[in-house]
Amino acid sequence: METRVPRWIFVPAALGAAFVLLPLVAIVARVDWGSFGSLITSESSREAFVLSLQTSGASTLLCVVVGVPMAVVLARTEFRGQGVVRSLVLLPLVLPPVVGGLALLYTFGRRGLLGESLDALGVQVAFSTVAVVLAQTFVALPFLVISIEGALRTAGERYEVVAASLGARPTTVFRRITLPMVLPGLVSGAVLAFARSLGEFGATITFAGSLQGVTRTLPLEIYLQRETDPDAAVALALVLVVVAVLVIGLARQSRTAL
Amino acid sequence: MRIPFVTALVVLSLALAGCGSDDDGDGGGGGDGPATLTVYAAASLTKTFEQLGEAFEAEHDGVEVELSFGGSSDLVAQIQEGAPADVFASADLANMEKLTAEGLEGQDPQEFATNTLQIAVAPDNPLGIESLADVVGKGVNLVTCAPEVPCGAAAQKAAEAAGLELTPVSEEQSVTDVLAKVTSGEADAGLVYVTDVIGSDGAVLGVDFAESSAAVNTYPITTVADSDETDLAEEFVELVLSEEGQAILREAGFAPA
Secondary structure, X not given: OOOOOOHHHHHHHHHHHHHHHHHHHHHHHHOOHHHHHHHHOOHHHHHHHHHHHHHHHHHHHHHHHHHHHHHHHHHHOOOOOHHHHHHHHOHHHOOOHHHHHHXXXXXXXXXXXXXXXXXXXXXXXXXXXXXXXXXHHHHHHHHHHHHHHHHHHHHOOHHHHHHHHOOOOHHHHHHHHHHHHOHHHHHHHHHHHHHHHHHOOHHHHHHOOOOOOXXXXXXXXXXXXXXXXXXXXXXXXXXXXXXXXXHHHHHHHHHHHO | OHHHHHHHHHHHHHHHHHHHHHHHHHHOOOOOOOEEEEEEEEHHHHHHHHHHHHHHHHHOOOEEEEEEEEOHHXXXXXXXXXXOOOEEEOOOHHHHHHHHHOOOEOOOOEEEEEEOEEEEEOOOOOOOOOOHHHHOOOOOOEEEEOOOOHHHHHXXXXXXXXXXXXXXXXXXXXXXXXXXXXXXXXXXXXXXXXXXXXXXXXXXXXXXXXXXXXXXXXXXXXXXXXXXXXXXXXXXXXXXXXXXXXXXXXXXXXXXX
């Protein structure tokens, strides 16, 4: 039998859904369809779109490379102060992105903690595409870590223990058991990270600046276009929404396929 | 348990609905009792308009001046969407024209101040920047406003007058963002307004350059058509244009219109 939910619960649920969906409908209603094509294919729009996809992709990759090990350490080991470490790692979730941007500036900026050493090496992070990727990774990483850590805890350690008792070395267990087991969690975590990167604004504009083709991602372009051409801003906003919906939709499909 | 929860929901939704109508009721109250004058002003006017607001409150018993600062285009967009502004002061003529194009002005806009660009550099000017030509080219991290915003349009005009092409490492959204990039040391030079340099209290040094005269920014002010406090709004505009108001603006570095 289907689980029964109390009937009244549909009322707040519907209200909540309307609260989320209505603004999207409002955006669609504002789109100037006559010039939609030309608005979203202007050179600045295209460059912003491509830059957004590239940087979000790079950020997601970076998140996976460091985030999976982080999640494994948090879920499968125990050490003093682990709770504190977990809270700190998840901090960017609640930190206003602008504050994150400032923190990155004070770290990688010219006068930042690492900035001087980087400067000596001839590396300048600020105002570069690398800065965009760093900003996006900073805000997106917790989404991936949480998602995979949750998957690891739900999966439990049974199979890993069995594999180890059969003589598999830790790396083999990680590669053959742990990773395949949390793959669905990894996919949804990566999708969340990609979506969060795609929408990143505050940390990017604070830390990376805004220059067409270099650091001006789609959200920054939307914010700028609004100054002179609100129609273009609305059109681009719709593009961003569609990409986000596609990404989430694709991820759902691939997850059910797994 | 069930009934109280449903009741709570009903109460909550009623409260929310109440919020909506409350706003409308508030604005229509003009006349007797305490009045609120809402002034929308460009972000670059923050310090001066705070002073002007205080001066206005001192002269008008029971009147409260509420100030909302932001990018001029943001403010126009908000007014166009029905924000309850009584007075609007823009950082450039273009954004004021957006307002008048829709007939949202209560009176003809009046120009009340001008502002010119300076090159903001670190206080000790380590690169020895003395002209606009010095900030163009390799080795100097120049930051400007994007051409889409007033300070960026002014920067472009100045560069054209100098026959130079600016090569900024970043085109920021607002002049305060440009200033922040210079004060934080990320940028070597930034094109900002004279008033921003004065307002930074020594955090940056302002370098004058000849071509800035080609890009003088004019600040217009007007009352808003839908204002419930038309009289007060007009008096506020008068204050800004008065000797007292102009003195406050001069002190911050604004030039007469």
